Amino acid sequence: MRELAICMYCDTVHERIDVPVRGVARCTNCRRPLYHGNTDLGAMLAVTITATLAFVVANTFPLITLTSGGFQTEATLWRAITASYVQDLPAVAVALAVTLIVAPLFELGLLLLVLVPLCLRTRPLGFTTIMRLMHVMRPWRMVEVFLLGVVVAVVKLAGLAETVPGWGLFGVAVMTLALASLASFDRGMMWRRADELGKLAR
Numbered sequence: 001m002r003e004l005a006i007c008m009y010c011d012t013v014h015e016r017i018d019v020p021v022r023g024v025a026r027c028t029n030c031r032r033p034l035y036h037g038n039t040d041l042g043a044m045l046a047v048t049i050t051a052t053l054a055f056v057v058a059n060t061f062p063l064i065t066l067t068s069g070g071f072q073t074e075a076t077l078w079r080a081i082t083a084s085y086v087q088d089l090p091a092v093a094v095a096l097a098v099t100l101i102v103a104p105l106f107e108l109g110l111l112l113l114v115l116v117p118l119c120l121r122t123r124p125l126g127f128t129t130i131m132r133l134m135h136v137m138r139p140w141r142m143v144e145v146f147l148l149g150v151v152v153a154v155v156k157l158a159g160l161a162e163t164v165p166g167w168g169l170f171g172v173a174v175m176t177l178a179l180a181s182l183a184s185f186d187r188g189m190m191w192r193r194a195d196e197l198g199k200l201a202r
């Protein structure tokens with residue numbers, strides 16, 4: 001059966017062809033990316049697990065340790081968020097919480113719910129709903145932008161006190177890289193695998 005790929009920018013319909021692993025299929029009309037060539041679900045699961053572990057590290061360990069006038073404070077992600085809120089920066093606090101905690105948590109949780117069963121060759125429960133949710137969450141994926149914000153904040157603080165980077169910062173960096181790499185996988189592969197498994201079950 002012929003498989004179709006529709007450009008989400010201009011609605012042009014294409015026939016699906018195989019693309020090399022690091023390649024991208026582009027729309028013939030608007031040249032924007034149609035789908036990616038990386039279809040290895042096992043690798044995608046591995047990257048998702050890495051990102052989840054990094055997420056836990058980022059939320060558990062201090063981002064930086066500050067020493068000033070004999071006092072030592074450990075700045076965790078949570079403390080950075082509550083501090084921004086207390087200092088009359090509620091918008092910053094909400095943006096930090098959504099992009100660094102809520103959005104990655106949702107995305108990684110949903111991906112695991114789909115990828116673990118798919119890799120074990122069973123069709124995930126509520127597959128269509130989860131895929132739709134992930135699509136809706138897409139605009140919130142901008143961890144990269146906020147990593148920059150964290151770096152700027154650390155540099156600013158370094159001028160005020162003696163700062164030592166912590167494991168939390170390492171966690172944020174790894175999580176950012178892993179989430180960015182997840183974007184290079186072909187999500188259509190999840191639909192095709194679920195389809196195959198659905199047919200086998202019938």
Ligand SMILES: [Zn+2]
Nearest residue numbers: 007010027030
């Ligand atoms: Zn197009």
